[in-house]
Amino acid sequence: MAVDLPSNSVSHDYGKTVGWQFSEGRDFSRSFSTDTSAIILNKAAAKFMGFEGEAVGEIIYSDDEPYQVIGVIEDMVVQSPYEPVRASVYRLSRGWENVIVLKLNPDKGIRPALAELKAVFTKYSPTVPYEYHFVSDDYARKFGDEERIGKLASCFAVLAIFVSCLGLFGLASFVAEQRTKEIGVRKVLGASIVSLWGLLSKDFVLLVLIALLIATPLSWYFMDGWLRQYPYRTELSWWIFAVTSAGALAITLLTVSFQSLKAALMNPVKSLRSE
Structure with missing residues (x-):
C-alpha cells in the first residue's frame, strides 16, 4: 500500500538544534555512512505504520528506494495546535535546502x-x-488566541472577586448592624470574641459552601469540554478545585471578619444603653 507522508530533508544537526527527544533508537550521525539511507519517524508515523513496540530496524520504501528506521522521536507540534500531529518522516538531505534552522x-x-x-x-x-x-x-x-483568552479571563475573574468582596463586605456590615444588641447581650452573658466571630461568619461560610457545591461540577464540566478540543492538553486535577475552594473560603472569611470582629469588640454598654 502506497502512503503519502510528509518527508522532511534535514541535516545531521537538525535534531540537536530543535531538541528531538527519542523514544527509540538514535539520531543521524556522521559516524555512519549508511545514514544516507536511513530515516527517523515521529511517534505518529510509527503508530500509523503499525510498528508496535520496536520500530528500529524496519525497512520502508520511498520511490522504490529502501530506508531503514534508526530512530523514533516524540511528537512535536509543528503546525496547528488544534489538530493531531501529522505522521512525519525525516531523512538526510542530499542537496542544498532553501531553509536553514x-x-x-x-x-x-x-x-x-x-x-x-x-x-x-x-x-x-x-x-x-x-x-x-x-x-x-x-x-x-x-497560541495567541489562547493567551488573549487567558488574560481576559484573568481580568474578569479579578473584577468578579472584587465585586463579590464588596457585596460581602456590605452584607456583613448590614448583618452586624442588625445584630448589634444581640451581640451586646451575648457579651454581657460571657460570650467570647471567637464565638461571636463564628456566630456572624458561619452563615456566610455556609452560603459559600453551597455556591462551591454548585459551581465546582459545572466548572469541571465546561473546562473539560474546552480542553477536549486540543489533541494535546493537560488533565484537570482535583487539587485545582480544592485550592480554588480554599481560596474562596479564605477571601470570604477575610472580608467578613473585619465587620464581625468590629462588632464583637464593641463595648456592650454602647449597644445596650438605649434599652
Missing part, C-alpha cells in the same frame, strides 16, 4: 548574532536576500 547562543545578544549570520550568509549567497524569522514568534501567533 539555527539555534542562537543564549549567552550572546540577538543583534550581534544576527549581524554575524548576515555576514556569513551574504558571503556565500550575495545575490539572495537575507531574510529570517524566529520560531518563537511563529508559536506565539499559533
Whole structure:
C-alpha cells in the first residue's frame, strides 16, 4: 500500500538544534555512512505504520528506494495546535535546502548574532536576500488566541472577586448592624470574641459552601469540554478545585471578619444603653 507522508530533508544537526527527544533508537550521525539511507519517524508515523513496540530496524520504501528506521522521536507540534500531529518522516538531505534552522547562543545578544549570520550568509549567497524569522514568534501567533483568552479571563475573574468582596463586605456590615444588641447581650452573658466571630461568619461560610457545591461540577464540566478540543492538553486535577475552594473560603472569611470582629469588640454598654 502506497502512503503519502510528509518527508522532511534535514541535516545531521537538525535534531540537536530543535531538541528531538527519542523514544527509540538514535539520531543521524556522521559516524555512519549508511545514514544516507536511513530515516527517523515521529511517534505518529510509527503508530500509523503499525510498528508496535520496536520500530528500529524496519525497512520502508520511498520511490522504490529502501530506508531503514534508526530512530523514533516524540511528537512535536509543528503546525496547528488544534489538530493531531501529522505522521512525519525525516531523512538526510542530499542537496542544498532553501531553509536553514539555527539555534542562537543564549549567552550572546540577538543583534550581534544576527549581524554575524548576515555576514556569513551574504558571503556565500550575495545575490539572495537575507531574510529570517524566529520560531518563537511563529508559536506565539499559533497560541495567541489562547493567551488573549487567558488574560481576559484573568481580568474578569479579578473584577468578579472584587465585586463579590464588596457585596460581602456590605452584607456583613448590614448583618452586624442588625445584630448589634444581640451581640451586646451575648457579651454581657460571657460570650467570647471567637464565638461571636463564628456566630456572624458561619452563615456566610455556609452560603459559600453551597455556591462551591454548585459551581465546582459545572466548572469541571465546561473546562473539560474546552480542553477536549486540543489533541494535546493537560488533565484537570482535583487539587485545582480544592485550592480554588480554599481560596474562596479564605477571601470570604477575610472580608467578613473585619465587620464581625468590629462588632464583637464593641463595648456592650454602647449597644445596650438605649434599652
